[in-house]
Structures are given as structure tokens and as C-alpha cells.
Amino acid sequence: MKPSVIVFPASNCDRDAAAALEQATGKAPLMVWHGEASLPDTDFIILPGGFSYGDYLRSGAMAAKSPIMRAVIDKANAGTPVIGICNGFQTLCEAGLLPGVLLRNSGLNFVCRSVTLRVENNSSLFTSGFEKGAFVDFPVAHHDGNYFADDETLTRLEGDERVAFRYVDNPNGSARNIAGILNEAGNVLGMMPHPERVISPLLGGVDGAAFFKSVVEAAA
Amino acid sequence: MKAKITITLKNGVLDPQGKAIEGALAGLGFAGASDVRQGKVIELKLEENDEAAARAKAEEMCKKLLANPVMENYQIEILA
Numbered sequence: 062m063k064p065s066v067i068v069f070p071a072s073n074c075d076r077d078a079a080a081a082l083e084q085a086t087g088k089a090p091l092m093v094w095h096g097e098a099s100l101p102d103t104d105f106i107i108l109p110g111g112f113s114y115g116d117y118l119r120s121g122a123m124a125a126k127s128p129i130m131r132a133v134i135d136k137a138n139a140g141t142p143v144i145g146i147c148n149g150f151q152t153l154c155e156a157g158l159l160p161g162v163l164l165r166n167s168g169l170n171f172v173c174r175s176v177t178l179r180v181e182n183n184s185s186l187f188t189s190g191f192e193k194g195a196f197v198d199f200p201v202a203h204h205d206g207n208y209f210a211d212d213e214t215l216t217r218l219e220g221d222e223r224v225a226f227r228y229v230d231n232p233n234g235s236a237r238n239i240a241g242i243l244n245e246a247g248n249v250l251g252m253m254p255h256p257e258r259v260i261s262p263l264l265g266g267v268d269g270a271a272f273f274k275s276v277v278e279a280a281a
Numbered sequence: 282m283k284a285k286i287t288i289t290l291k292n293g294v295l296d297p298q299g300k301a302i303e304g305a306l307a308g309l310g311f312a313g314a315s316d317v318r319q320g321k322v323i324e325l326k327l328e329e330n331d332e333a334a335a336r337a338k339a340e341e342m343c344k345k346l347l348a349n350p351v352m353e354n355y356q357i358e359i360l361a
Contacts, residue, residue, distance in 0.1 A: 118346070118347070119349055122346065122349070126345075126346060154351075155349065160351075161351060162349055162351040162352050164294065164295060164352060165297050165298060166297070167295055167297055168297070169297045169298070169301055207295070209294065209295070209351070209352060210351065211351075234295065234297075
């Protein structure tokens with residue numbers, strides 16, 4: 062496997078994502094600067110969390126138009142697995158790879174704590190290591206995590222089993238408690254919570270390590 | 282020409298910032314202010330001298346970057 066992590070100006074979870082990938086694959090991923098016009102030889106891409114471009118205009122809006130994103134969109138459309146975490150999720154929505162948008166949290170607060178998620182779909186590449194209905198604890202840390210899409214889109218996501226994770230106790234007002242969704246082909250996952258922050262007991266949890274291990278095994 | 286682009290949240294899209302502003306206005310004693318919605322204004326200069334061409338370019342900018350049609354509406358004013 063040749064994973065890569067895209068680094069935008071003000072990404073701040075790129076190294077955490079790299080550490081999680083290194084733990085799961087045994088080797089360090091490629092780090093790709095957003096200004097590059099093309100991707101190196103890679104078969105797995107993470108868009109990390111952070112505050113790319115200072116969240117100017119809209120969260121993820123500028124990152125979605127970065128030069129590298131044209132190559133990421135092409136790769137995603139060709140079937141390469143892509144995970145967007147937090148700001149990465151916002152960027153995937155802005156890039157049109159996932160439907161909907163992440164609005165300001167309904168409670169207005171920046172929410173930074175561990176949340177429990179229910180695995181809604183375990184038939185995807187990203188969730189096959191879990192039982193359907195299993196609970197995992199991942200931290201959230203965001204101001205704009207309130208998932209929004211029109212009712213028709215939400216119903217289609219649910220009907221097509223494209224909701225990967227739901228919040229047990231909704232921290233941000235997300236429509237239908239959605240924490241993570243898949244694209245139609247099932248090779249793109251966007252999620253607000255941070256599995257890469259819980260990959261060791263030293264970090265307060267290991268559910269993220271199980272997540273990355275299962276993703277890497279499924280994608281290999 | 283100058284373009285002034287006003288971007289607002291669509292009806293039905295939750296605007297917690299608008300709600301907070303509404304609460305603060307009520308706290309200051311401004312009774313009867315309701316449905317507060319916060320948006321943004323972007324001004325820019327365009328090299329086009331023709332209003333229709335300037336509007337077409339601003340429209341394209343809105344579609345590609347300045348507004349997100351999932352949650353926002355936009356209105357373009359072309360100023361001489």
C-alpha cells in the first residue's frame with residue numbers, strides 16, 4: 062500500500078494521520094503539499110483535519126480549489142479510497158465528492174471532546190472491521206460540524222446505506238445525527254470525528270487504531 | 282467595473298449566528314427584531330467594461346467559489 066496525506070496551509074492533523082497510517086501499514090505515508098499539480102504514486106489518500114486557509118470564505122472552500130484537488134478528484138472518481146477527516150470532510154463536500162455541507166455548530170460552541178459513534182454500515186471498505194451497530198469513541202474538535210443536506214439527499218443517503226457513522230449524542234446539530242458519510246461508489250468517506258487521535262492508550266483510546274487497521278486491511 | 286456580491290443563507294438553513302445576534306439585540310432592549318440572518322458581502326473590481334460581461338464573470342465566480350449552492354443564495358450588483 063502507498064498511502065498519502067495531503068497537507069494544506071493550516072492543516073493540523075496531517076502528522077496525526079501520518080502516524081495512524083504508519084502504525085497500520087508499517088511505513089510512513091507520502092506527504093503531499095496542496096500546491097502540487099499531481100499526486101505521487103499512491104493508492105490511498107487522506108485529507109486531514111485542521112483549519113485550511115483559516116476557514117476563510119467557508120470551511121474547506123479554498124482547500125477544495127487547491128491545485129492538488131484536481132488530481133485527488135480524478136483519483137477518487139477512478140476508485141482510489143479517500144478519507145476526509147474534519148476539515149478534510151468539509152473539503153470533500155466543497156469539492157463535490159460528497160453531498161451536503163458542514164454548517165456552524167447549532168450550539169455555536171467549538172466542540173472538543175470524545176463522542177460515541179454508532180457504526181451504521183459495516184459493508185464499506187472503511188467500516189468492515191466493525192459489527193453493524195457497534196459503538197466507537199472518537200474525539201471531535203470543530204466549529205463547523207453541523208452536517209446539512211436537503212431532505213431528499215438525506216433520505217437517499219440513508220436508503221443507500223451511505224451513512225457510515227451516527228452520533229449517539231449529537232454534539233453539533235447534524236441532520237439525522239450524521240457523523241460520517243460515503244460517496245455513491247463507496248470509496249470516499251467523510252467524517253467529522255478524529256480516529257487518528259485515538260491510536261494508543263497514551264492518547265486516551267485505541268478505537269482509531271482498530272479503524273485504521275481494518276481500513277488498511279480492507280484496502281490492501 | 283465593480284461588482285458587489287451579497288451572499289445569504291437559504292431559507293430553512295439554520296443560522297446560529299443570526300440567532301445569537303437576535304438574542305443580543307433583544308438583550309439591548311430592541312424589542313420586536315426577529316428573523317435575523319447573517320450573510321456576507323464581497324466586493325471586487327473586474328476588468329470588463331461591459332455590464333453584461335462583468336455580470337457573467339461574477340456569476341461564474343459565485344458558482345465556482347464564492348457561494349455554496351447547498352446552503353447559500355447570492356445576488357450580484359454591478360456598479361459603474
